[in-house]
Structure formats: structure tokens, C-alpha cells
Amino acid sequence: MAEYQTQEHDVVVIGAGGAGLRAAIEAASAGCSVALVCKSLLGKAHTVMAEGGVAASLANVDERDNWRVHFSDTMRGGQYLNNWRMAELHAQQAPDRVRELEKWGALFDRTKEGAILQRNFGGHRYPRLAHVGDRTGLEMIRTLQDHGIHQGIDVFMEFTVVTLLKSGDRVVGALAYDRERGYFHAFRAKSVIMATGGIGKAFRITSNSWEYTGDGHALAYDAGADLVDMEFVQFHPTGMVWPPSVRGILVTEGVRGDGGVLRNSEGRRFMFDDIPDLYKEQTADSPEEGWRYVQGDKAARRPPELLTRDHVARCIMREVKEGRGSPHGGVFLDIAWIKEKISNAEEHIKKKLPSMYHQFKKLADIDITKTPMEVGPTTHYVMGGVRVDADTQMSTVPGLFAAGECAGGLHGANRLGGNSLSDLLVFGKLAGEHAAAFAKEHGAADAPAEQIDAAIAAALVPFEVSDANAEAAYAVQHDLQDTMQDLVGIVRVENELKEAIDRLAKLRDRARKVRVDGHRQYNPGWHGALDLENMLVISEAVARSALDRTESRGAHTRNDFPGKNEACGKVNTVVRKGADGAMEVQQHPIAEMRPDLQAIIEEMK
Amino acid sequence: MATATFKIWRGDTEGGEYGEYQTEVSEGMVVLDAVHQIQAERAHDLAVRWNCKAGKCGSCSAEVNGMPKLMCMTRLSDINLNEPVTIQPVKAFPIIRDLVCDVSWNFRAKKKIKPFKPREADAADGTWRMAQEDVDRVQEFRKCIECFLCQDVCHVLRDHDLHEQFIGPRLFVYTAALEMHPLDEEDRTGDLAAEFGVGYCNITKCCTKVCPEDITITDNAIIPLKERVVDTHYDPIRMLVRKLRGG
Numbered sequence: 001m002a003e004y005q006t007q008e009h010d011v012v013v014i015g016a017g018g019a020g021l022r023a024a025i026e027a028a029s030a031g032c033s034v035a036l037v038c039k040s041l042l043g044k045a046h047t048v049m050a051e052g053g054v055a056a057s058l059a060n061v062d063e064r065d066n067w068r069v070h071f072s073d074t075m076r077g078g079q080y081l082n083n084w085r086m087a088e089l090h091a092q093q094a095p096d097r098v099r100e101l102e103k104w105g106a107l108f109d110r111t112k113e114g115a116i117l118q119r120n121f122g123g124h125r126y127p128r129l130a131h132v133g134d135r136t137g138l139e140m141i142r143t144l145q146d147h148g149i150h151q152g153i154d155v156f157m158e159f160t161v162v163t164l165l166k167s168g169d170r171v172v173g174a175l176a177y178d179r180e181r182g183y184f185h186a187f188r189a190k191s192v193i194m195a196t197g198g199i200g201k202a203f204r205i206t207s208n209s210w211e212y213t214g215d216g217h218a219l220a221y222d223a224g225a226d227l228v229d230m231e232f233v234q235f236h237p238t239g240m241v242w243p244p245s246v247r248g249i250l251v252t253e254g255v256r257g258d259g260g261v262l263r264n265s266e267g268r269r270f271m272f273d274d275i276p277d278l279y280k281e282q283t284a285d286s287p288e289e290g291w292r293y294v295q296g297d298k299a300a301r302r303p304p305e306l307l308t309r310d311h312v313a314r315c316i317m318r319e320v321k322e323g324r325g326s327p328h329g330g331v332f333l334d335i336a337w338i339k340e341k342i343s344n345a346e347e348h349i350k351k352k353l354p355s356m357y358h359q360f361k362k363l364a365d366i367d368i369t370k371t372p373m374e375v376g377p378t379t380h381y382v383m384g385g386v387r388v389d390a391d392t393q394m395s396t397v398p399g400l401f402a403a404g405e406c407a408g409g410l411h412g413a414n415r416l417g418g419n420s421l422s423d424l425l426v427f428g429k430l431a432g433e434h435a436a437a438f439a440k441e442h443g444a445a446d447a448p449a450e451q452i453d454a455a456i457a458a459a460l461v462p463f464e465v466s467d468a469n470a471e472a473a474y475a476v477q478h479d480l481q482d483t484m485q486d487l488v489g490i491v492r493v494e495n496e497l498k499e500a501i502d503r504l505a506k507l508r509d510r511a512r513k514v515r516v517d518g519h520r521q522y523n524p525g526w527h528g529a530l531d532l533e534n535m536l537v538i539s540e541a542v543a544r545s546a547l548d549r550t551e552s553r554g555a556h557t558r559n560d561f562p563g564k565n566e567a568c569g570k571v572n573t574v575v576r577k578g579a580d581g582a583m584e585v586q587q588h589p590i591a592e593m594r595p596d597l598q599a600i601i602e603e604m605k
Numbered sequence: 606m607a608t609a610t611f612k613i614w615r616g617d618t619e620g621g622e623y624g625e626y627q628t629e630v631s632e633g634m635v636v637l638d639a640v641h642q643i644q645a646e647r648a649h650d651l652a653v654r655w656n657c658k659a660g661k662c663g664s665c666s667a668e669v670n671g672m673p674k675l676m677c678m679t680r681l682s683d684i685n686l687n688e689p690v691t692i693q694p695v696k697a698f699p700i701i702r703d704l705v706c707d708v709s710w711n712f713r714a715k716k717k718i719k720p721f722k723p724r725e726a727d728a729a730d731g732t733w734r735m736a737q738e739d740v741d742r743v744q745e746f747r748k749c750i751e752c753f754l755c756q757d758v759c760h761v762l763r764d765h766d767l768h769e770q771f772i773g774p775r776l777f778v779y780t781a782a783l784e785m786h787p788l789d790e791e792d793r794t795g796d797l798a799a800e801f802g803v804g805y806c807n808i809t810k811c812c813t814k815v816c817p818e819d820i821t822i823t824d825n826a827i828i829p830l831k832e833r834v835v836d837t838h839y840d841p842i843r844m845l846v847r848k849l850r851g852g
Contacts, residue, residue: 041654042712043751044662099732105721105786107740107747114734132744138661139747146779149712150720157709180701209656243633249659359659362678363633474645518650521617522702525649 002456004175004184009035009154010439011432012174012189014161014216017045018137018424019404019431020195021144022097026432027193028151032439035187036148037156037176039211043145046197046209047424050137051252051355052121053129054425055418056094060115062126062298067091069125071597072604074419076278077123077308078383078412079554079564081229081572084593085390086410090419090426097425098130106143108132120257120294122306123416125282125604127296134252134353140421159185161215162530163455164192164223164400165447171223171400172445175455179527182520184456188446190439193431194220194386194395194402199233199538201477201531203379204485207239207250213531214538216406220386221537225395226576228408228588230384230538231545232555234415235490237312239378241330246363248378251333251356253417255373256305258352259294260335261287262316263372264324270331271304274315279307291341310414310555313377317490320376330376336369345369377490381420382538383411383555384545387574393431396576399438403431413554462516462529470515473528480507480535488543493559497547504540511536540583545573548585609681610689611639613651617702624648625689630681636692637665637676640704652703660817663752667704668693673754673815695757708753714772717800718780723788739787746782746826748818751775755812755822761805771802774812774822781826784833798834803827 011027013020016038024036038045059065070091075082098116102108108130109117118127132139149155158179165173165186173188196216200208221227238251256262264270275283283304284290290303305312316331326332335353339345346369350357353368360366360373385408386395393401404424411419462473487500511532516525551565552558571587578584593601609630612623626643637655644651655665658677665676670684670691684690698706727733755774761767772780780797783789797803810823820826 040656040662041664041708044656044664046657048662048750049657049659099730102733103723103731105723105783105789107735107743107786110735110737110740114736115732132747135661135748138750142747146715146720149716155712157712180705180707209658209662211656244631245634245638246659355661362660363635363680472645472649474649478645516649522652522705523650524644524652 002184002453004186004452004456006186006188007035008188009033010190011193011435012037012187013193013195014174015045015195015197015404015406016042016155017047017195017197017404018140018144018421019428020045020193021141021148022425022428023193023195023403023432023435024153025144025148025151026429027436028153030433030436032436034153035156035189036153037159037161037174037187039158039160039179041157042155043141045141046211047137047141047421049207049250050140050421051134051250052254052257053119053131053136053418054094054098054140054421055121055124055128055416056098056130056422057091057128058095058098058116058118058130060111061118065126065128067095068600069604070094070128072601073124074410074416075412075601077414077416079414080412080569081554081590082412083390083409084597086427088597089390089430090410090423093426094422097422097429101140101143101425104143104147106139108139119254120302120306121417122253122256122312123308124418129418131254133351134254134355136421156185160527160530161219162459164219165451166223167445167447169224170398170445172447175452177459180522182523186452188444190442190444191399191401191435193435194400194406195404195428195431196406198382198405199542200379200381202480202484202535202539202542203489204481205239205248206379207236207248208379214534216402217385217541218534218537220395220397220400220402221541221575221577223397223400224577225397225400226387226574227541228384228387228572228574229412229545230382230541230575231549231573232383232413233379233542234309234381234383234555235313235377236380237309237316237377238333238375240364241326241374241376242328242364249359249363250378250380251373251375252353253309255333255335255353255356257294258335259291259338260305260333261303261337262305262312263332263334264319265326266324270319270324271307271312271315275304275307276311283307308414309417313490314557316377326374328374330374332372333375334372336371381405381415383413383415384408391430392434393427394434394438399442401431401435403427413556459530462514462526465513465515467515470513471510472516472525473514473532476507476510476514476532477528477535480504480532480539483507484539484542488539488546491557491559492546494547497543500543501540501547504536504543508536541575544583544585545575548573548587607686609639609686611643612689612691613640613643613704614693615651615703616700618700623691630686634681635677636669636674636679636681636690639681640676640692652701652705654705661750663750666695666752666754666757668695673757675752675754675817678817695753697757697759697763698753710768711751711753711756711775714776715779718772718776718783719791719793719796721783721786721789722791724790733788735787743782743785743787745820746778748820749775749778750818752817754815754817758811758815760809760811767802767805771805774827776801777803777806777830778820778822778826781830784830794833794837797830798838803830803834806831
């Protein structure tokens with residue numbers, strides 16, 4: 001029998017970014033004992049990297065804003081594939097969740113009247129993002145962390161979950177190893193919340209850290225849960241492109257919200273060249289009007305740089321492809337130009353975008369108050385995730401909940417900037433609340449001991465590979481990233497997607513044979529070998545879902561199906577593990593929208 | 606392409622030694638890139654802690670040629686590559702393996718600090734009004750990414766090992782952010798003087814020098830905290846009042 005320690009709690013939360021922390025706080029406040037299990041140290045999760053802000057219709061800057069506008073903006077941005085009930089709850093509850101952060105100590109930037117300041121962002125009709133310069137994610141995670149540590153939550157830092165434990169159909173815990181020592185721990189729980197974030201590490205050019213290997217998606221899938229919308233991967237239009245070692249690091253949309261413009265090598269603001277019909281009414285038709293908008297003129301319309309991320313990313317790709325790119329294969333993002341308009345531009349930029357200033361100065365020797373930045377698309381976010389009930393956040397597997405990036409539904413085909421931080425708060429809270437309720441209604445149950453033994457044995461296999469010539473996990477991960485980047489990237493086509501699926505199968509064979517040097521104590525070679533399995537699952541889910549959607553919509557662009565298809569617009573793509581272990585893809589009809597919500601959409605058109 | 610030599614500490618609680626590795630260096634590389642490259646090429650089990658690789662999470666703290674640094678923000682072009690580059694774990698905390706230390710003390714010590722306690726809401730809807738200039742002062746402290754480099758260089762922790770009597774610069778910054786928060790009503794001065802040992806700091810400003818977020822730790826956080834302690838605990842009139850009240 002394998003050796004492990006047992007931990008007992010009512011609710012186990014996996015992941016300690018914004019969603020996980022918020023869920024843990026909520027479950028604890030409901031009187032549950034809570035374990036918070038996270039791969040990194042507390043406060044280091046990916047939320048820390050969020051820059052621009054958290055979207056909530058507080059209406060502090062523009063009194064015309066309210067939840068109904070936020071709802072319709074979110075649906076339009078998601079090309080109406082969103083789970084409309086989630087979009088409704090999100091828009092309604094985000095303001096309270098932001099105010100609650102202030103109660104817990106967060107210090108947002110202020111308006112002249114002393115209320116929370118809000119900034120412009122792509123796809124949001126009014127200035128809506130509460131923010132702290134360009135380090136909003138840090139403020140948010142630190143606030144949740146510093147509040148959370150006083151709520152009686154047991155935190156297990158640097159622990160990685162390798163499998164969910166089940167009793168019959170129900171999830172009743174998780175098996176993890178601690179990264180520092182390499183010991184196994186079985187977490188018994190009455191309910192489990194997945195809050196593991198995204199999948200961006202499956203691509204070569206990404207703004208995501210090593211943690212983003214799709215663990216929550218893959219573990220839930222293996223436990224029998226449905227994944228939805230996995231073809232929709234957001235490529236953020238502005239990542240750094242030079243020097244090579246920083247390629248992919250995020251450049252916040254806040255640069256454009258504060259007046260930054262995109263230009264090609266000819267100096268042309270190419271975003272004016274292609275404005276989608278859906279947004280024509282809301283978009284400025286001259287640079288002058290765009291500038292008035294970012295200066296707060298309520299009569300002006302948004303500059304085209306603030307169109308949705310999918311569209312901006314595609315326009316940048318077009319400029320590069322047609323030979324009008326910057327020297328290192330991007331385009332120019334210029335905030336320095338605002339010195340033509342305002343006298344204290346340098347100070348203003350440093351105040352509004354301090355970490356962008358710092359990042360370019362340190363890593364690229366560029367002073368953004370003087371020189372344009374070179375930017376290009378980078379893998380940023382997955383709209384798809386565990387399919388959940390909108391009101392409770394429970395997956396299709398009893399006892400298993402999901403929130404934040406690893407849950408799907410809210411964002412549809414494309415996420416608006418700022419809607420991620422609000423997503424974490426709103427649905428983190430709901431997941432915590434309902435997982436706690438589930439825990440109270442259901443007694444403890446045990447997974448069979450053989451399940452735990454088998455999972456431990458599987459996790460230790462790489463140490464037993466005796467072939468001295470066997471490769472390490474690094475090369476397999478690298479090839480997987482190339483496959484996804486080259487064949488399942490921003491622009492997709494049937495034969496390449498099929499080739500990707502073939503290559504992933506071959507990579508799976510290689511992944512099963514990787515060898516690990518050394519011992520179990522803090523061994524990145526071993527950790528990487530175990531992460532591969534998850535990355536392969538989610539990569540296959542993305543590729544198969546992308547193959548199934550024979551249209552271009554939102555973040556999903558098919559060269560062989562360039563336009564939108566009405567029939568495709570009525571379904572979500574769902575993948576699940578079939579009885580034979582193979583991945584099944586299904587088209588799931590979208591429920592008809594409630595008439596009152598339909599009326600809001602019509603009214604806001 | 607040029608090649609550089611890196612001497613990286615390999616070891617655990619039992620001891621260890623420097624491993625010497627050569628790897629190719631390309632334009633724009635940072636120290637963490639070199640470590641990752643070495644890890645992928647040959648030292649597959651080389652332990653290193655990192656996350657964002659953009660100076661935002663504060664995970665990859667180490668001592669590079671003896672200087673406390675975030676490896677992700679230290680460019681190789683700023684280092685003399687004609688000599689081997691030495692990379693070792695931070696010294697103020699116990700080693701786990703290679704470049705990874707046990708920094709859990711920081712998390713335990715933070716828990717001892719009384720949490721945020723806001724005053725009653727200003728408006729009927731439960732919200733507050735604050736001026737940007739009052740917020741600015743605290744926002745400087747809230748930039749902290751908890752890399753613990755300031756803890757690493759503080760001689761009270763690094764050389765004198767007074768972890769039980771002194772919370773260190775990071776946690777003074779945290780306490781200052783709470784104490785100077787426009788809404789906070791808690792009083793932490795008693796704890797600062799006694800349990801948190803603010804008096805041990807003798808203002809050598811080593812912490813300020815290494816802060817990757819350029820927080821003026823000593824001048825803006827620690828000295829004002831020391832002043833608060835002095836004002837409340839060593840003010841003769843207050844001491845007299847306390848004595849008379851039997852406090």
C-alpha cells in the first residue's frame with residue numbers, strides 16, 4: 001500500500017488565485033472547514049499579473065452605466081455564445097463584490113469626489129474598470145490573501161493535485177503531492193472547488209506562467225465533467241515581442257484605454273481600416289473623436305484601438321502578414337504621442353502605467369514615455385472551461401464546483417478585458433457559497449483505497465523508467481507548445497487541426513516514457529512530467545472543439561470558414577470523456593434567452 | 606552566439622556545492638532564462654521557484670554574484686559574463702533544495718499582525734470617500750510583491766537570526782500600509798514596540814536599496830512607525846496619564 005497522509009475538511013478549494021481565495025473565504029464564512037491547496041506560494045497566483053482593472057458598473061465616472069449595459073456589453077463581446085444567466089449574475093453582482101474588497105482594505109484609485117475611479121477598456125461602453133494604476137491584480141490578490149488568512153482557512157502552499165477522488169458518481173476529495181518534499185496527501189472533502197485558472201502554457205507565446213497547465217480543466221474532465229467552449233482561446237493583442245526572452249509578456253490594454261494608439265510601419269493607425277458592423281455605431285470615426293473619448297468626453301465614441309481583443313489581434317496579424325509590421329514582427333503601440341496633447345505627458349504615463357514603464361525600461365531598454373513599444377498577440381486566456389450550473393457553479397459531476405478561468409460560460413466566444421477579475425469575485429463567491437451548502441447537505445464519503453494507491457503509483461512511474469536514453473519532460477512540453485502555437489493558434493484550418501490531433505497522440509506516447517532524474521524533493525523535472533498529462537488533455541480539447549466549429553466567431557478564426565454561421569451561433573461545443581476513454585465532442589444547444597434579457601439586448605443595440 | 610558559465614548552488618539541508626554549467630546567451634536574456642535553459646538542457650532536477658517572469662509576483666528571489674535580485678528582472682547584459690556568474694539561494698531563510706528556500710516564516714509572522722479594521726462607512730450605500738493624495742501614500746506600500754529580498758538583506762534576520770523577535774522590513778511595510786490606511790482604526794503600536802521589534806532596526810537602509818519595486822522602506826514605512834511608537838509609548842505626558850489610570 002502506498003504511503004500518504006490524510007487531511008479532512010468540509011470543502012477543498014484547488015487554486016489560490018482570485019477565484020480560489022474568494023471561494024475559500026465564502027465557504028469558511030458559511031461555517032465550513034476549508035482547505036486551500038495551491039501550486040505556488042500564497043499570493044503568487046496568476047491573478048497577480050492582471051493589470052487593467054476589474055469591471056463593475058459602479059457608475060462613479062459615467063452615471064449612465066448600470067448592470068444592464070454591462071450585461072449587454074458582455075454578451076456582445078462574447079458574440080452571444082455566453083451563458084446568459086452567468087452574464088446576468090456577473091453584471092448584477094460585480095459592483096457589490098468590488099465594494100466588498102474596499103471593505104477588506106483594497107485601495108483603488110479615486111475620482112475627484114473620492115469614490116472608486118473607473119477607466120475605459122475594450123468593449124465596455126462606459127468607463128467601468130476599477131483599478132490601481134496598472135497593478136489591479138496585485139491589489140486584489142493581496143486584499144483577498146490578507147483577509148483570507150484571518151478566516152481560519154488551512155492553506156497548503158506548493159501542493160499539486162494529481163487526481164480527484166470519487167465515491168460512485170460524486171467527487172469526495174483530491175490526491176496531491178507537496179512540491180517541497182514530494183509526499184502524498186489525500187484530501188477528504190464533502191465538496192471540491194476547482195479554481196486553477198487557465199491553459200496558456202500549452203502555447204509557445206504566452207503571457208501565462210508555468211502554473212497554467214490546465215490542471216483544473218483536465219482533472220475535472222477525467223472525473224467525468226463536461227468542458228464547454230474550449231475552442232475559444234483569447235490571444236491578447238498586445239504582448240511584448242522583443243527581446244526574444246520576454247516575448248509574450250503582457251502589455252496592458254490600459255495603455256490603449258489611456259490614449260495609446262496602434263500604428264504600422266507606415267505610421268498609419270490601421271485600426272480605423274476595419275471596424276466590424278456590430279461595433280460601427282459605437283466607434284469613433286476620426287482620431288480626434290477617439291482622443292476626446294479617452295479624455296472623458298461623454299459625447300465621443302471609442303477609438304478603434306478599444307475594439308474587442310479578438311478583432312484587434314487579427315488586425316495586428318494582418319498588418320504583419322502584409323509586410324507593414326515592426327522590425328521584430330509586431331506593430332507599434334504608442335503612448336508617448338500624447339505629449340502632443342497634454343503638457344505633463346511623461347509624469348501622467350508614469351502615474352497611470354507604472355509597471356508598463358518599469359517593464360519596458362528594465363527588460364527592453366525602452367522608455368515608453370518617449371518611444372513606441374513593439375507589440376504582437378500573445379496567448380492570454382481560455383474562455384472555455386468546466387461546464388457549470390450558472391447559479392451554483394456546480395459542474396455536471398456532483399460535489400465538484402468550478403469558478404474563475406477554469407469554469408466556462410460567462411465569456412462566450414471572447415472575453416472583455418476587466419471581466420476576468422470580476423468573474424473571479426462573483427463566481428468565486430457563488431462557488432464557495434454553494435459548495436458549502438452542498439457540504440452541509442451531504443455527509444462525508446470515502447473514495448476506495450485502491451483509487452488512491454493507483455494514483456500514487458501512476459505519479460511515480462517516471463522515476464521507474466530505466467532507459468538511460470529516455471528524454472526528460474522539457475522537450476515534450478516544448479514540442480507540444482510548438483504544435484499548439486503553429487497549428488491551433490490565432491488562425492486555424494481543418495487540415496492543420498487534424499495534424500495537431502495526430503501530433504498530440506504521438507506526444508502522448510512520448511509523455512508516457514519520460515524519465516525523471518533525482519528524487520521527489522522539489523524536483524521540477526518530475527513536476528513537469530506530471531503536468532504533461534493535463535496539457536495533453538486540454539490541448540486535445542481545444543483542437544477537437546476548434547475542428548468542430550466550422551465558422552469564425554470571436555476568438556476562433558477558421559481560414560476555411562471565414563464568416564459567422566447562424567446554426568453554429570446557436571450551439572456551444574462540449575467535450576467529455578467517453579466510456580472508452582476517448583474524447584467525445586458534442587454540440588450543445590444554447591437555451592433560449594429570457595425575454596426580459598432579450599429586451600435589454602435589443603434596447604442596447 | 607556567446608557562451609557564459611554559471612555556478613549554481615546545488616544542495617539541500619544536508620549541504621551541497623556549486624554546480625558549474627555553460628550555456629548559450631542570446632539578446633535580452635535574464636538570469637532566470639539561463640537557469641531554465643540549463644534546467645532543460647542538462648540539470649533536469651534543478652530546483653527553482655518562479656511564476657510570472659515579469660517582476661510582478663516576487664517568486665524568483667536569489668543572490669546573483671552576491672547581490673539579492675529577482676532573477677527574472679536581472680539581465681545578463683548587466684553582468685560581467687567573462688567571469689562565471691554565481692547564483693545562490695537567499696541566505697536569511699532555510700534551504701529546501703538548490704535555489705529554493707523555506708520562506709513560510711514570513712506567512713506565519715504576517716498572521717500575527719492585526720488585520721484591517723475600517724471605520725464606519727461614509728455613505729448610506731456602505732461606501733467610503735477617500736482623497737487620491739491620502740491613498741497615494743499607502744499605495745506605495747501596496748506595490749510590494751512579497752519577494753522577501755528586504756528580509757534577506759536585513760542584518761537583524763540575516764546575521765542575528767532574530768526571526769522570533771522581529772518581523773522584518775516586508776512586514777513593517779505591511780504594518781505601515783495598515784496603520785496609514787485612511788480607513789483603518791486598529792492600533793498596532795503596542796505590538797510594534799514589543800512583539801514586532803521595530804526598535805531593532807537601526808536604519809541602515811539595506812532593505813530600501815534592494816527593493817525591486819523601489820519602495821522607500823526605511824524612510825516612508827519604518828521611520829514613521831518608529832515615530833508612532835515613540836509618540837505613544839515614550840511621550841512623558843501620556844506615560845503619566847497611563848500611570849495615573851493604572852494602564
